[in-house]
Amino acid sequence: MKFNYPLTHLYPGQAYLCTGEYKKGIEELEKIVSPIEETPGSFLAMLGYAYGIARQKTAAREIFRRMKDLSRRSYVASYDWAVLHAGSGETGAALQRLKQAVDEREPRVIWMKVEPAFDRIRDELRFQALIRRLNLGVE
Numbered sequence: 001m002k003f004n005y006p007l008t009h010l011y012p013g014q015a016y017l018c019t020g021e022y023k024k025g026i027e028e029l030e031k032i033v034s035p036i037e038e039t040p041g042s043f044l045a046m047l048g049y050a051y052g053i054a055r056q057k058t059a060a061r062e063i064f065r066r067m068k069d070l071s072r073r074s075y076v077a078s079y080d081w082a083v084l085h086a087g088s089g090e091t092g093a094a095l096q097r098l099k100q101a102v103d104e105r106e107p108r109v110i111w112m113k114v115e116p117a118f119d120r121i122r123d124e125l126r127f128q129a130l131i132r133r134l135n136l137g138v139e
Contacts, residue, residue: 006032006043014046018116022054041070045080049117052087060088077101079108083117094118095126102130109134 013028029047033039048063070076082097101109112118113136121127
């Protein structure tokens with residue numbers, strides 16, 4: 001029997017991305033994203049983020065397409081869209097989606113301050129304003 005729990009690939013994949021080992025991170029994240037079955041938006045977003053920071057533009061665009069397709073059938077959190085946009089360097093779109101996530105009181109906004117996907121936009125004034133709005137404190 002093969003054990004396949006997504007978080008056993010998600011967290012190591014994120015760790016590899018944080019250390020700049022994009023190829024290893026993508027390999028881990030690809031294990032939780034099915035090429036044919038529906039995949040949760042959070043997993044798609046993290047893989048799309050990885051493709052974005054690794055400058056694999058074609059693969060990142062495919063994840064955007066899959067997320068749009070998924071959003072036609074089910075809810076895709078604004079937070080997930082923000083992660084995806086942040087990876088592609090689309091700071092304005094990422095911040096807009098984060099504001100939506102805060103406005104919609106999405107549960108994962110409590111992680112914004114420490115979410116590695118937002119490292120590149122953390123110094124943005126609009127990001128810091130959202131952190132203050134959530135009363136998470138700004139360093």
